[in-house]
Amino acid sequence: MTAIPAGVLDPSAARPLREDLAAAGFRSTAVAGVLGSAAEGSLRRGSTLAAARVLARPEARAAGAVADLTALFVAGLAVPADRLAAALPRLGVEGAVRAGLVALDGDAAVPRVELAPHQFVDPDGVGEWWVASDLGEAATGGPLRADHVLGVGGASRTLAGLQLPRRAESVLDLGTGSGIQFLRAARYGRRLVATDVSERALAYARFNAALNDVDVDLRAGSLFEPVTGERFDRILSNPPFVITPRRPGVPEYEYRDGGLEGDALVETVVRGVAGHLLPGGVAQLLANWEDRAGADGRDRVAAWALEEGLDAWVVEREVQDPVLYAETWIRDGGIRPGTPEYDRLLAAWLDDFAAREVRSVGFGYVTLRRPERRRPSRRVEREQGGAGGLGGHLAACLEAQDWLAATDDDALLTARLVVAGDVTEERHHWPGEEHPAAIELRQGGGFARVVPVDAAAAGLVGACDGELTVGAIVDALADLLESDPAELRAELLPVARELVATGLLMPAA
Ligand SMILES: C[S@@+](CC[C@H](N)C(=O)[O-])C[C@H]1O[C@@H](n2cnc3c(N)ncnc32)[C@H](O)[C@@H]1O
Known part of the structure; x- marks a missing residue:
């Protein structure tokens, strides 16, 4: 199945599509109701078989448009074109083909993108977005392409939930991907700017902005280059922080890998934030950091921020040993254990970690502030628990720390x-x-x-x-x-x- 080249997703289709999706009741709860948790879990683990079985049952078929939209855009399965026509009366099948959402194969419509509803809750109430992204492994049946555009995953949801539910005049979403962070930020941000090095990601972000009726200034370029000389009240980034060996033959995925050695990409983002935050401004990042012989990763991150004059609050959520870390990301690229390719990549990862004496890799979130009229402060800790959606709590803690x-x-x-x-x-x-x-x-x-x-x-x-x-x-x-x-x-x-x-x-x- 071919993926979409940059610019093909047509934002002018967004409005009729939005009306069709709303009229069909294509919402997270409805999708979950049609699929059930077992099939949903199996899809997340990369298989469409259980979803296909559930969707073929009469009770799923009775759900009508929601079931067909779920089959096509969530499970990545073909549906008869006449049923798609009934599910998208305003856009129509031809419109969906022209927009780059589906292709026709005889009488069947096959998906060219994933398009899923995502519910969120914040102090202003419950909201829902539709987010289009590249088809995942389950639908394509093969390893991901190097310029794959990610949908809304666990990390995306974590950062979206951490966003401070406080008014912000200007917000920068660095490495926006399909746009989930600026969609969330639209609840409280007045002026939104989002960047990405990937033109394909920006094509999706543009489409998703239109689909969700959000105004955003999208800019192409690496890291802070598209916002040279500009400062923001809020910076959000789920950057490509995955640590990858810089060795010939190791695949690089744009959506997760910033092309630098070890955790240097995270250091570049933390230090770069300093030049782009307004006084009192807050940056919220997700990151991996290396615990090296004699140097705790959280302390290394906090030191980068303090050296740049920023408050650092580093919360470690998870620690993995180097082997587990490498395996996680090799499998994420679609390479199966037990193959020579898997072993070759694992050896490359372990050699790379050994070269820097990496003992373990931490994952967590970093809150950075540009202090006004006081010296920068430092908090470093390990998360003890806590549910998702911590943004309101974080905001209250920052206000208490100011007090x-x-x-x-x-x-x-x-x-x-x-x-x-x-x-x-x-x-x-x-x-x-x-x-x-x-x-x-x-x-x-x-x-x-x-x-x-x-x-x-x-x-x-x-x-x-x-x-x-x-x-x-x-x-x-x-x-x-x-x-x-x-x-x-x-x-x-x-x-x-x-x-x-x-x-x-x-x-x-
Ligand atoms: C992990 S994804 C995050 C996507 C989205 N913001 C989210 O939260 O799900 C990282 C994004 O950073 C982009 N990226 C990779 N290298 C970059 C760079 N040098 N400058 C800006 N963006 C980059 C990738 O294309 C990808 O969209």
């Missing part, structure tokens, strides 16, 4: 704090003992942090109901615990700061 930066210890003692509504306390006792052996604060939302505290800190948190000042609570605790008030302040103020910075305590309104 802390403007509040010295004397001011903190006169401040009133409240415990966040999702915080619970757990106490663990040795059997028969009156006093707890361990106390933990648990955050229900956000990063689902579990914070061990001592009795004094638990007492402070327990008394933070917005009535008493922090100073009054600490003095009362010193009385109760027969401690020196000055020593207890010195011990508890940093604890209170950390709990505010991470959203377990909040300044009272």
